[in-house]
Amino acid sequence: MDADMQSWYLERARELVVELQEGNGCRVEELLSEIEHQHGSELYNELNRLSGKLQSMMAQTAIDSRIASLADRDIPDARQRLDYVIETTEKAANGTLAHVEASLPLCDQIIEFTDSWLSQNNHSVDDESLQKFMLTLPANVNEVRQALNDIMMAQSFQDITGQILRQVIDVVCDIEDGLSVLVNDGNGPEVKTLSTAERTKKEIMGPAVPGCQGTASISGQDEIDDLLSGLGV
Amino acid sequence: MDMGMKILVVDDFATMRRIIKNLLKDLGFSNISEADDGQTALPILQKGGIDFLITDWNMPGMQGIDLLKSVRADANLATLPVLLVTAEAKKDQIIEAAQAGVNGYIVKPFNAATLKEKIDKIFARIDGAA
Numbered sequence A: 001m002d003a004d005m006q007s008w009y010l011e012r013a014r015e016l017v018v019e020l021q022e023g024n025g026c027r028v029e030e031l032l033s034e035i036e037h038q039h040g041s042e043l044y045n046e047l048n049r050l051s052g053k054l055q056s057m058m059a060q061t062a063i064d065s066r067i068a069s070l071a072d073r074d075i076p077d078a079r080q081r082l083d084y085v086i087e088t089t090e091k092a093a094n095g096t097l098a099h100v101e102a103s104l105p106l107c108d109q110i111i112e113f114t115d116s117w118l119s120q121n122n123h124s125v126d127d128e129s130l131q132k133f134m135l136t137l138p139a140n141v142n143e144v145r146q147a148l149n150d151i152m153m154a155q156s157f158q159d160i161t162g163q164i165l166r167q168v169i170d171v172v173c174d175i176e177d178g179l180s181v182l183v184n185d186g187n188g189p190e191v192k193t194l195s196t197a198e199r200t201k202k203e204i205m206g207p208a209v210p211g212c213q214g215t216a217s218i219s220g221q222d223e224i225d226d227l228l229s230g231l232g233v
Numbered sequence B: 001m002d003m004g005m006k007i008l009v010v011d012d013f014a015t016m017r018r019i020i021k022n023l024l025k026d027l028g029f030s031n032i033s034e035a036d037d038g039q040t041a042l043p044i045l046q047k048g049g050i051d052f053l054i055t056d057w058n059m060p061g062m063q064g065i066d067l068l069k070s071v072r073a074d075a076n077l078a079t080l081p082v083l084l085v086t087a088e089a090k091k092d093q094i095i096e097a098a099q100a101g102v103n104g105y106i107v108k109p110f111n112a113a114t115l116k117e118k119i120d121k122i123f124a125r126i127d128g129a130a
Helices: A003-021 A025-119 A128-154 A157-183 A196-204 A221-230 B014-026 B038-047 B064-073 B091-100 B112-129
Strands: B007-010 B032-035 B052-055 B082-086 B104-107
Touching: A003 A025, A025 A128, A025 A157, A128 B014, A157 B014, A221 B091, A221 B104, B007 B014, B007 B038, B014 B032, B014 B112, B032 B038, B038 B052, B038 B064, B052 B064, B064 B082, B064 B091, B082 B112, B091 B104, B104 B112
Parallel strands: B007 B032, B007 B052, B052 B082, B082 B104
Antiparallel strands: none
């Protein structure tokens, strides 16, 4: 009890003794009621303080467990995801370069022949070299066309890696929030604590990443087709 | 299968929409619209005129699975053929999509032959049932 409160109680006690001695029942009751009210509100304040402390302790525990989960699982997972992004982009870049390298000589062959044939003065459709060229042309152009298609398909890495990078950005944001609370001694912005169901739902989404927890998927289109045909699709 | 049918391609990644659109053009389809998630796709579908829906699953706003459920719950769209093209490949998700009434399911990364095979299969069933 602080000094102000103490002197307030002392004053009321003295007055109470005087009023009792004088037999002033009404005033005695008033004073007792005042003292009782004051005592009650003090208890209420103390309970409020304790409950606030408990809430902050509980929030701190939630932050601690979120940070523990980040360190134990989310950060290693994010590392795996980033490794997978490097691997996927490298594969796409190498695939694209291989198709370009295979197509360029075919294009050169076509350009060289047409240039040299057009530069001759006596163009003849019976020319043996022209016939040979024309016979190989459809296959060569088809090969270039197929390479262009494969280059296009190789760009689908952007969708897969984009989804994975978004997940890593989420983890970085969680770390940022957690650290900010720690630096501010529990007074930072509120840390989002997801329910188990929300967390499971969030973790289940996204592409399969080798070595990453919770992303285990069916191995490929054939297995999906088998599963779906069993379900009548 | 009507090669002039109107197809809606829904994916939040523009590169993937472009890839699917190019593959569809290569297969001979030319009437193709795009949307970047379920929320923008649904009003387009409700307006009418779309004959085939190709959608991703994991998108901000409205996810593909919820778009599929909304389509099946709408009396005017209930029979619209829907093909999911997605990186989601967990067993529970595939079962959920089947139960929601998906007509085909392609896992990313995929190739042109798979897309053609699934589209052929979906429309062979529809044409067979007609």
